[in-house]
Every structure is written in structure tokens, then in C-alpha cells.
Amino acid sequence: MAKRTTRAAVAVAAAALLLTACSNGGSDSGGSAGDEPTTGGTIHMLQNADFSYLDPARGFDGGVNAFYRLIYRGLTMQAAGDAEDPNAIVPDMAESLGTASEDGLTWTYTLKDGLAFDNGDPITSAEVAFGISRAWDPEIGIGSPWLKNTIEAPADYLGPYQSGEHPGIETPDEHTIVFHLTEPFPEFDNVLAQPNAVAFPVGTGAGDEFINDVIASGPYTVETYTPGSLIRLERNDHWDADTDDVRKAYPDAWEFEIGLDGATIDERLMAGQGADANAISGRIQPATLARIQAPDLADRVETADAYCTTYMGMNTTKAPFDQVEVRQAINYAIDRASLQTASGGNQLADPATTITPPAVSGHKDFDLYPSDDYTGDPEKARELLASVGLEDGFSFTLDIRSQPIMQAQAESIQQALAGIDVDVELNVIDTSTYYETIGTPSQQSDAAITGWCPDWASSASTMVPPLVDGRLITDKGNSNLAQINDEGINARIDEIKAMTDLEAANVEWGEFDEEVMALAPMAPLLWEKGVFLPGGNIANYIPNTSMTDLTIIGLKDPSVG
Amino acid sequence: MIRFLVNRLLGMAVVLFLVCVFTYVIFFVLSPDPAVQICGKNCTPEAIDRIRANLGLDQPFWSQFWTFLTGLFAGRTYGTGANLIDCAAPCLGYSFQSSQPVTEMILQRLPVSATVAIGAAVLWLLAGVSAGLVSAVREGRFTDRFITGLTLTGMSIPNYVLGLSLQFLLVVTLGWLPFPHAVAFGDDPVQWFANFLMPWIVLSIGAAAVYTRLTRANVIETLQENYVRTARAKGLRPGLVWRRHALRPALTPIVTIFGMDFAGLLGGALITETVFGLNGVGKLAADSITKNDQPVIMGVTLLAAFLVVVGNMIVDLLYTTIDPRVRVGSAT
């Protein structure tokens, strides 16, 4: 989802955070902190990049989504990080998940009692409707696109500040809120868990106004905000824990220290002096891995699975990638083991063979282009190339971002493909214009390395389809890098999306992943995981590479630091 | 004197104006379209046009330059309506990547840079002048040759190599110093000193070496002057000869070159702050390069040019005050 942030540079910063932040830990990380969290104290978050936006209608990436959870509340939300299924969607301000009408076009929610903003004003259905309608403002609504994609609105509706109340959202009484959809969308509960579906006092939040005065609905509110260096959160006294089943809000305050170097952050966490015992941060640097093997540090280490897939999209409109054999050959030839070491080794990355990462519901385990230890199978690749008369190889241009890890990955691909006489020319594109360039079909080259994360992890519906749906190819902001437009694929997407049994749908998404990979419009490269080093006094820290749940973390001993 | 001052001020204004034009033209011509950068991935041609109009990027060059110049003195605004962004004077531009006026970003980071720069300047003046004096007194002997060798080393070692070496030695291997991060003096003076010591050394080493050589050359030359010999011959105490006759003329050129070097420190701070991860203006510039945040790079460039030009002028003024022989015309 970082891929969708409107400002490319932010997306980059966000991607860093997101990679730092990601995964439900799955197996061994849950509760390994031992001591129980207690109320009180201040938790410090050390980070390199500033949050993209404090306005949830604008920001849309893993790092800031985790931050929004502390401040804003919506009707539904992703379950707590320590829940049995952390990908699940659970009610937040709503009494329960939504009730869909027979035709699936109308969804109704009921608000809980006792909800209030940090200024004491009650939160009613009007505030929820207002907050959600902000997503239609052309300047502000640049965050998650899902509200706009699903809720019915006239084409000329430009948000509450310009066009008034949203005609597709009804508020029959203070507690009830009704949404009218353009077409049935069985996963609509997920849409309302998006960061921009939160309550705002009617009439507020235009332009940059609220940066100075954030009106919070969650357990914390912004005390000070110095862009690029510090955000301090204090408790929102009007938040009532009884109305909230997910957020624990143990610490009294949060401090986000921004603009620190990755190396500096790791040094501080390792030293753990003073208040740094109460600090957390994103993914550690590869170079730090060797130093946290010391027993006292190793005890503190937490790991997290990948939620995003790093892949190389192959432009099927350009020869020779228009031939499926060539794309399959590339999939065979790539040395995923060398890609892994170039990206920080087996602690920080796994070789990827499917589009959907294992941590995302709907993942099916398969490897259509197997090789020993993922080092690539040049023999098989040569055979495939020979079958279409390319035994002498060919050359193509690969778009990459000017960023060390991605360059290392590109150089690895260059090396591996040289082995089958395929010559890769690297086109290094400036970080700030990278996504813009590769998302413009007229400007993209033969192939590009990029990453993709699902907008919600409870199904693969936002993982695979956006990358291969031929009807989504646009002149700008295109995600279907392969530009594949296959009738079979398109029909399957519609078929699975219409399924109301979400579990059955997830099984189908796994099958679909494999069907797509048979056509090889892309080469999945890596699942970049996370290794984290929380401070010694941090409890219940369950990092996640897509969004770490900050609302359940606490200090073991609030008097430390 | 007043005419001289007015002349210099006018000259300074002209140079600053030219620097502005030069910098602005280069960024105007070479930068990627800021509208495209702001618009990002989900961009449509209409969105780009809207942003361009909002930022005045559809205006002709001279009109944009004029807006920029007036922004420097009177402040300006970006955008329209509900999304109006105010950029108070002196507005060096607005970073759309971090949603902050450039001036504000620079001011936020200036204290750290100033700490690093002033500390380094004190260090190189003290070290440079005293080593130069020792070297001059012991001219030709072992101490002199040793110091000369050191200065050549100091001039040659790239400051990032020195920074990493010191960090490896003093922080990782010996554990004598903490991994540097900016600690406020008021919070803990000892920690403050320990944290800034390495950056000071690294930033000052090159200049300290140059100043040692300068001091040594000047002092040796002055000691050979007739009036010093006369003073000695008259039987004045050596200390008095040194203070009154040798040191003052020998150190005058140092004072003058110091102004320029200090003003030009931002360049060195760029690397030093990057190596030690200190959040100063130099690091801001380095980070902006990685992110290709052009308004910030341009803002820092202008600030650096401003410092150098002002530094030059102060040097000129000082020079005329210290050494009355230099007058109006010959100052250039």
C-alpha cells in the first residue's frame, strides 16, 4: 500500500518504515517479552523519516497507519497485534461488523455509546459520515482509494468542504450510519478499517488547519508536533477504555523522535541507556545483525514476517517479454539466493516464489520455477529461450530506484541473467520520480523492480488483482506493470471478488496466484522480513512488517528512564 | 570609511543577487518538474496542471524568479483557497516532500550546525596557532619536522575517513566516547562535550593543519624582519619581543583568512554531520540530495553563499581596521 502514497518520496520513506515495521510474527514472537506491560511512562519511537501526513485522509502507508491507530477511531479496524488472527477485521466504534442488505449494496452500522473527541464533544453518526466524506476532497483525499472505489457518489461530489454532505452516506439517527455502494463488495468491513474512514468533528480539518490542532478520537492526542524532528502524544482524557476492545494504551505518553540515522538508531537501541530502554524502532540495519548475536541483545530480538513482495515486473507489450516462454525463462534463471544475501541475508529476506506472501491470508505455497536452494536453473532457462529461437540471448532495460538495496538487487539479477546471455542494462531512476515513471506505461522500460503490499492482509484480493487486472491499466499511476490484459485473468478476478464466503474466496485467491504465475507476468523476488530490537523495558511488542500495533505496547516498569 | 562600507555593501548585494540568479536558473532548468514529484504515483494530467497553477509553475521564468525574490524579503504563499501555505520571510522556498518551509527546516537544524562549527573553529584556531608557534620557535628541529609531517597528514586525510577511523577506535574498540548524538549543553555539559568532540576534531583537522603552516611561515618571516632584530638587539626581553613585535603582525593574516574559512564551513559540515548522523544543516542538505528535494538543496546553497559573501565582507572590514595600510582600492 505504500505504493499508493501520492508523493513518491514519501512512499520511499514510508517503505522504509513499513519494511521496518512489518509482520505479525506468526510463530515465535508473540508475548516473548515475558514481563507484562503496565500503565504509565513514555514510549519512545526512534525513526528516520517523518510521517507522511498527520491527516488520515492523506497518509496511507504502514508507518503512518500504525500511528493513526493511536489517535483516530473508525467503525471497524484491524485486530490487535496479539490477536489469534491479527489480519482479521473487528469492530471499533461500531457495535459489530456491518450488516449487508440482500443485494449487498447497502451496509448498516450502529455506533457504541460513550464515544467522544478529545475536546469532550460526543461522536455521533454525523461526525463519522463527515470524516469519511473528506476522502472525496480533491486536495485532501489522496490517501486510501477504497472509500471512493466502493461508496456511491456522484462524479461531481468534491468532499464536504466544497459539495456539502455525502449523498451516499445516510445517518438516520445519532447511532446509525448507512452506506450505499456502487456494486456489491463483500469485504466492505475492510474498507471501513482503512485509515481514512475515521470520525472528524463536522466542519473541521480543511487544508492544513488541523496540523496545529489535531482533534483526536483515539486514546492519545498530539501535544507537540515539530515537523521533521518530534511528535509528542499525551493521553486523550475523553477516550473511554470501555468503548474500545482493541487498544490497551498502557503508556501515558509517546515520543516519536524523527530524523535519526538508521545506524544511530541501532546504536542507541543496543546501548539502551536511560530513556532508550523505553524505545522501539523499525527494522534494524543488516550491518547490525552481526552485533545483536550477543546473548543479552539476542534475548530482546523480535522477528516479523513479510507482508510485501518485491518483484520484477516484465512489460508484456515489449518484445521479447511478449512471449510467455521468455518470462518463464527469466523466472528460472534468477538467483534468488544471491538476491537474498544482497538484501541482508536470510534473517531479513526470504526468496519469493508466489505473488502473495505467506503471512497474507490467501497465500498458497507453490514454486512453478524451482531450482536447487533457489540459486536459479540456467539450464531450464536456456531450453525455454531456445524453444523460441533466443538461444543467443537478448538484452533488456531494467528500471530501478537509486537506492542501495535495490541497486544491489538489480546487480544480482544482472549477474544471474548474464549466465544465460541475457544482457541487463540498468536504468537508475531518481527516488522521487521512480513510481511516477514506472507507473506511466509510455515511460516504463522493459522491466522494473518494485514492491507491492496488500491494502489489507485478511485476503489476497488487494495483493494479486491490482497487479494483473488488464482493465486497470491507466496512462498514469498504473500498477499493472506487466500490462497484461488476459481475459481469463480478468474473468477470474470478477468471479472471486463476488464470493461472499470470504474463506472460500481466499482459497480461490491462492489458486489464482498460481494461475497467474503460470503466465509469469512478473518474477517474484523476495519477501523482505524484519528483525527488531526493542528496548529492554518494552513489553508486548509484536512487530509487524506491514503495521506494528502500537496500541498494545507497554512498559514493564514505568519508573525506568 | 563610510564610502568604503557602502561600496562593499553594494558589492555584496550584487554578488548575492548574482548567486540567487545563478542558483535559481540552474535549479529551474535542471530540476525534475516539482509538480510531477508532488503529484506522485496516482497522478493525472489534470492533477499536474492544477498543482502547476497552484504553485505558479505555469508562469514565465522571470515572474517566478520575481516571486522567489520577493519571498526572500516579504514572504509569500503557495497554493490557493483552503490549502493555502504561508511561507514567512525570509522564504527560501517550500519543501513539498516534508511539508515545511525551507527556512524553518534550516533554522531547526542550525543550532547543531553552529555547535559543530564554532567548536571546530575554536579547536583549529587554538591547535593551529599554537602548533604553528611551536614549530616556528623550533624551526628545523625535530619538533618542527614532526609538526610539519602532522600538518601534511591532517591536510590529506579525507574527513570521512578520519571520522570513521576515530569512531571505530574510540567508540567501538576502546569505548571511550559515546556514539555521537546531539545532546543539549544545558542537559548535560559533560555528555555534550563527549558527544561533540569527534565531530569537532574531524571538522577542524584540515583547517588546523593549514593554520599551523600559515602561522609557522608568518612567524618565521616576521622574526627575520629588521624591526624585530632591532628590538632584540636593544635587549628587550624575548617575551616582550614576541608579544609586541612578532605575534601581532604574524597573526593578522590568520584573522583575515579565518572569517572566510568559518563562513565556508557548511561544506565540511555536510560530510562531518553525515558521518556522525548529527541532524544539522549539512545533514539536511545531504539527506535532501538523496531524496532529491530540490527546494531544500537550493535553500542551503543560498544560505552557504550568503555566509561566504558576508564572511568575505567582514574580513575586508577587519583587514582595514587591523592593518591601516590596506585602504579602499587595494582591498580587492
Place this chain on the structure above:
Amino acid sequence: MTFTPTELEAEGAAGGEAIGEPASSSPPASGRRLVRTFLRDRVAVACSAYILIVILMAVFAPLLVKLSGYGPLEFDQSAVDSNLGGLPLGWGGGIGADHWFGVEPGNGRDIFARIVYGARVSMTIALLATALTSVLGVVFGLVAGYFGGRIDMVVSRVMEFLMAFPALIFMIAVLSALPAENRQALLVVVISFFGWPYLARIVRGQTMSLKQREFVESAKASGASSAQIIFKEILPNLSSTIIVMTTLAVPGYVGTEAGLSFLGVGVVPPTPSWGQMIASSVPWYAVDPAYFLFPGAFLFLLVLSFTVLGDRIKKIAESGEARS
């Protein structure tokens, strides 16, 4: 602080005039004697030897790499430990018979090969920049000094303007805004653009005093053209100054190129450059010091050798002139 302006300025202020004045009052010192003095200076010979080694390394890079067995872009997975984030296996960053200077963490590229190829970049850029700077500096200095008047004024103003610029920051700004193609040529141009005034200023000063000397006057009287006088009469008299100034400038340019690459606006990867190698070693300094020590030492010694050499040549030139 290996950046040209400050140092050259200091040198110019301290030593420039000192070399300038004697030159104008005496014929050029005998070349052979200077060479003999130079050869007797052991430090100077050592420095020259090191510079020669680096030059040979640069020239024969492909050959040396064949000997060592690994190319500068070749990955070696077997040399790094995937469990520890790609840390090189073995002592000193993987030093051994296979990899003489060890390998890069992560991808296992051979550091020896990258040092050798990096020498090409460093030397090419520094020498080309020196050549271009010298040509610009000498031409503008001669023209301004010889013709004087309005030409002198224009050239002097431009020089002042360029010297008033924060050169390093501006180089970074310009390079970061420029497209990445032909980076090496761009580096040469940008470095020279800000470098020439330091030489030109001194050449100008000496030309001004030389043109009033009798031999120039007599050449003028015998009907020689301006070009003839400049190139036949004045230029030969400036040779020792130019040699000293350019030798003093080279280390600055080596350092500047490395510094710019260190900051990510220099040579574009995967082309190896010493500055860039040091930059990528920063996160690893604590666990793999060899990664920065090798390029750091090569770079430092190269800058040091040029600096010392320049210093010696200056002294020899001064003493030679003083004695003759």
C-alpha cells in the same frame, strides 16, 4: 577538509607570492639540477613511487583482476554469511588467498578488484580536472594579466564571483540536479569550473609583472604579436609556478571526487569509486572495519603523496631559484 579552495587559497596567500616574486627576477632554474635535488629527497621519491603504483594499477586493472580471479562486479555468495546480514566470512572482512583485500558485505564483491578499478576513476577524474583547470587558469590568467584594462576587469570579477561561491555545496547542488549520464565528464567539468580561478589569479599577477620586463619590451619592439609574446616569452617563465600550483591542486581534486562520490552525487554505481566504497562502508564500520580501511587507506595515501610531493616540488623550485 581536502577541498581545494581553502587550501589552495591558503597556499596561494602563504606561498604563492613567495614563488612568484623570485621567478620574475630570475631565469628558470636548471631542470637537471632540480631533478637531481628531487631524486635525493627520499620522501618525495616514495610519494612518487606510490602515485606511480596507483597509476599502474589503474592502467592494468583488467590484467590485475585476471590475476586475482574476481571482477569488480562479480558476486561471491560463498564469501559472506547469510545468517549475519551478509557479513564477510573469515578474518579482516574475508581477507584470504581468494580475496586479497576481502569482500564487500552483502554481495561478496572482491574489494581488491574494486580498489583497482576505483583507482581508474580517481586518477582519470583528478588528472583530467587538473589538466582542464590548468588550461583554463593559465589562459584566463595570461589574458587578464597581459591585456589588462576591461578584459582584466571582467575576468577578475568572474574569478571573484566564483571564489565567493561555496564551491563544494554548489558542486553538490549542480550534480544532484543533473542527469546521471556521463557523470565522470560532468565531474571533471564541474570541478574545473570552480577550480581555475585559484591558478588564474596567480598567473595573472605574475604576468602583470613579467610584461614590464625588458625582454618582453624588446620582443614587442621587434614586432612580435601578442600571441607570440604570451606563449613564447611569458609562458616559459611561468612554468615552475604552474607546475607547483598544479601539483598542489591534484590532491584537492582527488579528495573532491571522492567526497562527491561519498555524498552520492559522484560516480554512479555499479562503477566502483573509492569515495563511494567508503560511503557504503559507513553502516558496516563497527563489524567490518576492513571495508572502509582499504579504500580509506588508498585514498588517504594518494592525497598525502600528492600533497607532500607538491610541497617538496615547491621547496625545490624555491631553493633552486634562490640559488641561481
